[in-house]
Amino acid sequence: MQSPAIELTNLRKTYRKSGKGAGETEALKGATLSIPQGEFFALLGPNGAGKTTMIGILTGLVVKTSGEVKVNGVSIDEDLSLAKTYIGVVPQEFNFSLFENVQDIVVDQAGYYGIPRDEAIKRAEVLLKELGIWDKRKDKSMALSGGMKRRLMIARALIHKPAILLLDEPTAGVDVELRRGMWKFLRELNEAGTTIVLTTHYLEEAELLSRHVAIISKGNIVANEPMKELLARHGDKKLEDIFLEMTSDDPTP
Ligand SMILES: Nc1ncnc2c1ncn2[C@@H]1O[C@H](COP(=O)(O)OP(=O)(O)OP(=O)(O)O)[C@@H](O)[C@H]1O
Ligand SMILES: [Mg+2]
Numbered sequence: 001m002q003s004p005a006i007e008l009t010n011l012r013k014t015y016r017k018s019g020k021g022a023g024e025t026e027a028l029k030g031a032t033l034s035i036p037q038g039e040f041f042a043l044l045g046p047n048g049a050g051k052t053t054m055i056g057i058l059t060g061l062v063v064k065t066s067g068e069v070k071v072n073g074v075s076i077d078e079d080l081s082l083a084k085t086y087i088g089v090v091p092q093e094f095n096f097s098l099f100e101n102v103q104d105i106v107v108d109q110a111g112y113y114g115i116p117r118d119e120a121i122k123r124a125e126v127l128l129k130e131l132g133i134w135d136k137r138k139d140k141s142m143a144l145s146g147g148m149k150r151r152l153m154i155a156r157a158l159i160h161k162p163a164i165l166l167l168d169e170p171t172a173g174v175d176v177e178l179r180r181g182m183w184k185f186l187r188e189l190n191e192a193g194t195t196i197v198l199t200t201h202y203l204e205e206a207e208l209l210s211r212h213v214a215i216i217s218k219g220n221i222v223a224n225e226p227m228k229e230l231l232a233r234h235g236d237k238k239l240e241d242i243f244l245e246m247t248s249d250d251p252t253p
Contacts, residue, residue, distance in 0.1 A: 003073030005086075005164050005195040006035040006058065011067035013053050013219075027053040029219035030067070035212075037163070040190045041197045042210035042227070046247050049216045051199045052092055055166050059089050072163060085113060088157035092168040092199075094149050096156070098142035102133060105141060106155045113160040120159060127155040130185065146173045151182070164195045171202060183209060203239045207231075217247040 013028040027050045035041050045051050056062030057069060060080050069076045071083040096105045103124055110120030128134040131151040136144060141152060150170055157165060167186075171179045186209065190196050200206050206213065206227075213230055215223040223230060223246055234242045 002037055003070065004034045005037045005039065005072060006033070006197070007068075007070040007073075008033045008054070009068040011054070011057065011069060012065045013050070013057065013062065014065045026219050028057075028064075028067075031216070031219070031221050033214060033221065033224060035195065035197060037195055038190070038193060039195050039197075039212055040186075040210045041195070042206035042213045043197055043199045043216065044203070044206055044213060044243060045199075045216035048218075049247070050219045051216060052168055054216075055089065055091075055168050055197075055199070058166060059087060060084055085160065086163045087166060088160065088162035088164070089166045090150070090153045090157045090168060090170050092172075094153070096141055096149075096152065099140055101138050101140055102144070102152055103128065103137040105152060106159055109156045110159045115160060123159055123161075124155065127158055131155050132181065147175060147178045150174055151178075154182075154185075158189075162194070164197070165189065167196065167198045167200075169199055169201065171200060171205060179205070203243055207239045215243060215246050222246045 008031050011028050011031040012026070015025045015027055017023050031050070031054065043051050043054070053062055057064045058071065060076065072086045074083045074086070076083045100108070106124040106127065107117065107120045110117070110123070125134070128137055131154060133144070133148050133151050133155070136148060141149065144152060154170065171182055174182065183205070186196060198206065198210060210227050213223065213225065213227045214221055230242065231239065
């Protein structure tokens with residue numbers, strides 16, 4: 001049988017601060033999730049719930065405290081480098097050089113995966129055209145608008161044709177028209193077989209795009225089911241109301 005795209009078992013992360021004001025934050029308190037191949041999966045939760053921490057662990061940026069993480073059946077404890085090749089990530093914060101031009105940012109990323117430069121240049125052209133920033137290819141990234149920077153990070157994430165795309169709030173600060181363009185792009189990518197994990201605070205976006213939803217609240221997974229079932233179980237309620245009920249400290253009946 002095919003391995004799930006992502007499998008988390010009892011995943012915990014405690015951040016420890018040292019020095020003055022020392023303390024602990026339990027960002028993930030035993031998260032268990034299985035995301036099948038080809039899924040379009042929404043990972044929702046309020047600020048500070050643990051979403052970016054989970055994505056950070058999957059990409060090797062954050063070291064887990066305990067639990068098991070498998071990507072395409074490969075444990076990150078056994079072969080993190082291999083596990084990372086299956087993943088493309090669009091981080092929440094812009095993290096590219098502001099002084100490099102758009103094309104170089106995308107092409108240079110391919111080097112990490114051993115993709116020859118001429119092949120990377122061809123792939124970058126396709127991606128930058130699809131994402132509508134081809135005419136900006138020679139501009140320094142600092143000259144891009146916020147929405148263009150998000151699209152640049154999507155192009156960069158896809159240069160090695162990953163099986164799984166993790167998107168951490170990709171449409172934050174993106175205008176309505178551009179957002180719709182991104183939705184179309186992501187849908188087509190998913191239809192072509194890429195597993196997509198999306199975190200977003202725009203709940204209508206999650207509802208529109210995702211087939212499965214998990215809600216995380218203070219490091220705990222409080223919902224994990226097909227989007228349709230979650231909505232059906234709550235009658236006529238909007239996803240926003242369901243979300244608030246599940247994540248609020250003082251849920252109103
Ligand atoms: N590097 C870090 N050091 C210490 N604490 C951290 C660190 N990164 C995150 N945290 C804490 O871990 C918790 C989870 O943070 P995380 O960034 O994963 O949340 P999030 O769900 O992505 O939130 P948001 O929707 O605001 O992006 C928060 O309490 C946060 O303050
Ligand atoms: Mg976050």
